[in-house]
Amino acid sequence: MITLIKGFHDILPDQSSKWAFIISKARNCLERFGFREIITPIMEKTELFQRGIGQATDIVEKEMYTFTDISGDSLSLRPEATAGILRSVVEHSLLRHEPVLKLFSIGPMFRRERPSKGRFRQFFQINAEVLGDNSPLTDAETILAATSIVHAIGAKDCSVEINSVGCRDCRNTYKHELRKFLKPSLDHLCPDCQRRFETNPLRILDCKESACIAVCKNAPLIGEWLDADCRDHFGQVKKALESIGVNFRVEPRLVRGLDYYSRTAFELVHSELGRSKAVGGGGRYDSLIGELGGPDISGIGFGIGIERLAMNLEDQGHSFQKEIDVFMAIIGEKARASCFELANQLRKNGLSVDARYSDMSLKAQMKLADRLEAQWVVMVGENELAQGQATIRNMKTKEQFLVTLDEIEQRVRGEKS
Numbered sequence: 001m002i003t004l005i006k007g008f009h010d011i012l013p014d015q016s017s018k019w020a021f022i023i024s025k026a027r028n029c030l031e032r033f034g035f036r037e038i039i040t041p042i043m044e045k046t047e048l049f050q051r052g053i054g055q056a057t058d059i060v061e062k063e064m065y066t067f068t069d070i071s072g073d074s075l076s077l078r079p080e081a082t083a084g085i086l087r088s089v090v091e092h093s094l095l096r097h098e099p100v101l102k103l104f105s106i107g108p109m110f111r112r113e114r115p116s117k118g119r120f121r122q123f124f125q126i127n128a129e130v131l132g133d134n135s136p137l138t139d140a141e142t143i144l145a146a147t148s149i150v151h152a153i154g155a156k157d158c159s160v161e162i163n164s165v166g167c168r169d170c171r172n173t174y175k176h177e178l179r180k181f182l183k184p185s186l187d188h189l190c191p192d193c194q195r196r197f198e199t200n201p202l203r204i205l206d207c208k209e210s211a212c213i214a215v216c217k218n219a220p221l222i223g224e225w226l227d228a229d230c231r232d233h234f235g236q237v238k239k240a241l242e243s244i245g246v247n248f249r250v251e252p253r254l255v256r257g258l259d260y261y262s263r264t265a266f267e268l269v270h271s272e273l274g275r276s277k278a279v280g281g282g283g284r285y286d287s288l289i290g291e292l293g294g295p296d297i298s299g300i301g302f303g304i305g306i307e308r309l310a311m312n313l314e315d316q317g318h319s320f321q322k323e324i325d326v327f328m329a330i331i332g333e334k335a336r337a338s339c340f341e342l343a344n345q346l347r348k349n350g351l352s353v354d355a356r357y358s359d360m361s362l363k364a365q366m367k368l369a370d371r372l373e374a375q376w377v378v379m380v381g382e383n384e385l386a387q388g389q390a391t392i393r394n395m396k397t398k399e400q401f402l403v404t405l406d407e408i409e410q411r412v413r414g415e416k417s
């Protein structure tokens with residue numbers, strides 16, 4: 001047997017209806033906020049992610065699935081959606097006609113992380129981006145859009161954590177202060193953080209190693225180093241969130257794992273899973289579009305992990321199986337051909353119908369109808385057929401009726417009792 005790649009997962013039929021539910025709710029929410037769908041390839045030139053996400057991030061340093069194509073190009077499976085969406089926007093000059101773009105995308109991402117509960121190497125994201133609007137109201141509205149998805153789906157115990165990571169200038173001043181603070185304890189940091197000390201010291205604040213957590217306990221916070229403009233922007237975002245009733249908590253240590261953020265950064269955190277397994281996260285990026293060859297404008301967006309949403313719903317014990325209207329139980333060989341025709345006639349008339357044409361006892365067929373959550377079972381035997389009749393059973397009330405074949409549809413639709 002050839003098995004799955006480690007960290008990848010199948011979405012089996014009993015799960016796929018839950019996925020369809022999540023995706024349709026998310027699509028609905030995002031369209032309500034004016035987002036339109038964009039679908040970009042799952043593979044891009046490696047350089048896009050190096051430039052977009054940042055060389056010194058864990059994602060680019062060690063988590064990408066990268067290979068050299070026969071032509072010699074280095075290609076990577078996308079570890080996130082933002083860089084690809086922006087590449088597409090710039091390549092097709094979409095901003096030329098619409099100075100503000102609101103786009104969403106849903107699909108698989110790939111990161112070679114250590115797999116664990118809720119952490120996969122292929123996972124699905126709902127991703128949204130607003131490009132070209134730097135008003136703090138847009139930050140608040142984007143966070144509202146993210147929380148609306150989580151609420152529409154019925155995910156429980158998720159809260160919003162926000163922070164401002166400042167602009168490049170305040171971040172540079174802060175990095176300097178942070179390095180000054182960390183330097184005496186450099187030997188106590190984990191090997192990854194010792195490296196991050198030079199390349200990306202902010203990430204040290206987010207490290208899960210207990211030694212690094214202990215060192216960072218009294219570290220200076222970025223909030224103390226924001227310049228007046230960034231502080232004002234953050235203040236307005238918070239005020240706007242309050243004005244539209246979004247509950248949030250300022251988390252002064254929230255820094256995010258991708259390098260492109262400036263100012264607003266946020267995460268949707270489940271009370272038990274914590275920030276290391278956030279349900280969603282995002283923020284503003286001021287220079288990413290320009291760095292990818294586009295105009296010098298700002299954007300804000302978020303990604304929500306579908307697996308993590310699905311896990312949340314699982315814990316609540318919902319059933320998402322799609323009901324079918326009719327299961328056709330065939331009694332005896334001679335009824336088979338007529339049942340086949342009848343099933344397909346009912347489908348043609350718009351009902352969802354299932355049937356099995358291989359030999360099966362009535363008991364087994366009734367069991368299957370139950371498992372498929374059929375609303376009605378139409379039982380058809382040779383004798384009934386001869387009189388143009390069938391027995392139909394309401395699977396909820398357990399009532400049975402003998403009806404003519406013409407009446408089946410009306411009964412199922414509740415037009416006749």
Ligand code: HAM
Pocket residue numbers: 079080081082111113118119120121122123124125127128129257258277278279280281282283300301302303304305306307308
């Ligand atoms: P991110 O925080 O890296 O942000 O990922 C967003 C969400 O994707 C996470 O909160 C989580 O639910 C899910 N996720 C990430 N990695 C995994 C994994 N290994 N297994 C399962 N789920 C995972 C971004 O990707 C940014 N591009 C979001 C964004 C859009 N920022 C601005 N625009």
